[in-house]
Amino acid sequence: MRFLNPSHTPAYDLTYSDVFMVPRRSAITSRLSVDLTSTDGIGTTLPLVVANMTAVSGRRMAETVARRGGIAIIPQDIPTGVVAETITKVKASHIVFDTAVTVTSDTTVGGALALLAKRAHGLVVVVDRDRPIGVVSEFAAAGVDRFAQVHEVMTDDMLVVGPTASPEEIFDALSVRHEETALVVADGRLLGVMTRRGALRSTLYRPALDRDGQLMVGAAVGINGDVAGRAEALLAAGIDTLVVDTAHGHQDKMMQALKAVREVRDRLAEAGGSASRRVPIVAGNVVAAEGVDDLVEAGADVVKVGVGPGAMCTTRMMTGVGRPQFSAVLECAEAARAAGRSVWADGGVRYPRDVALALAAGAGSVMIGSWFAGTYESTGNLLHDHQGRMYKESYGMASARAVKLRTRDSSGFDRARAGLFEEGISSSRMYLDPERPSVEDLIDSIIAGVRSSCTYAGAADLEEFHRLAVVGVQSHSGYDEGRPLHASW
């Protein structure tokens, strides 16, 4: 990446909003021909990571995002046994078809409707053991008593396809029926569901797969407690990436934790067996080259970059500490590259352009939390405000609420005292965009933007994108000029 006017580049650090990219002559003829495989060595086919935040990243998020090529990180606050169960379920998920929401025929209509919002495909499948016997949609249940049972409202007139049906066949068959979702059935057993849009997506994305051909998923450890023990359990459970995560990653305790984790990873890899893969270790957060150098020295394969840009973050206001994210990513990516490693740009992403700019600055992948909190697939329950708008509750991992959960085994006094050191928001509403309520809708829009950015830069892949990108610095009004107007002025 180079700056458009190096002699005019300001002495101060830059946020994503401070910069823009200039189009260059390009030989790329289609946005579809751009390869978005991440350059971080993790093995994902898209450069997107779901942040290890409890209100964001769980099983549904993990399998949905991996099916499209990214990876989700299960947070450090989730008990190890629960993480292991989550990993087993993600690995058991179909790599192409979405997991169906299922109920039995005696479930109440209210119970079925409550489950509808868990996934984006708009159907609950009624099963007798594994055999689908009908479907219920919100439309079919409209006006029906919530205490009625689903067999009273379900229909068995649904499109059923076999597992070998092509996405195009499924799309066409659904279009003819004016329906959105097909059931995929093999030997009478429900394998999953595919929507019209899912059929399109399965031709645009490649799933992120481990060496056994199963969906990838990562998990995090903090730097306190039995770090090596948790790392060993997570590796044994089959995670594909291990994230060692703390607010201030450039500290001695992090170096000790990282060394301990690396020893466990290497010991298991050498011992063979199910945990024999040398799983990449990600560590952070830092914002300067010295931090990258020390984390790489202590064993990090990827360094996580970002102090204070996150939407749930109060660190900069509480402490004055942090660094504008574009400059942090640029400097850290250069240092990591010099050491043969990579960085994840963590936090502060609000638009597809921010993802593109992080990749242009040299990030291997971009980590997103709060933006994905407002989707069907995030962990929280779907709520409605007094105007009927859908939202999910989210909170920061350094908020008093998160600290209270994380220190659940400590004394009441210690918990209360730890809660005084909050650096995050304890409760926020992340509204679902009615036009894009699913994480897959958001990924579509991010990836459309990033593909297009690459072609404007003349880049066929992300390595080239970083090499070719030309970045300028803009004023507030420069940024403002680029914002669309949804109503006349």
Ligand SMILES: NC(=O)C1=CN([C@@H]2O[C@H](COP(=O)(O)OP(=O)(O)OC[C@H]3O[C@@H](n4cnc5c(N)ncnc54)[C@H](OP(=O)(O)O)[C@@H]3O)[C@@H](O)[C@H]2O)C=CC1
């Ligand atoms: N990217 C960002 O800007 C930030 C991210 N976070 C996220 O919040 C989550 C919780 O992080 P964290 O607060 O580290 O977890 P913990 O509350 O578990 O703290 C971990 C340990 O680090 C110590 N600690 C906390 N902050 C600092 C600091 N600034 N300097 C030195 N030691 C410190 C704590 O000790 P003691 O409490 O005794 O000081 C504790 O022993 C993580 O997911 C993290 O990524 C948090 C803040 C900033």
Ligand SMILES: Nc1nc2c(ncn2[C@@H]2O[C@H](COP(=O)(O)O)[C@@H](O)[C@H]2O)c(=O)[nH]1
């Ligand atoms: N200072 C804090 N940072 C936090 C907290 N919770 C999470 N985070 C960081 O934000 C990113 C995600 O950023 P987003 O803009 O996409 O939401 C996450 O990965 C953490 O590094 C917090 O409580 N305080």
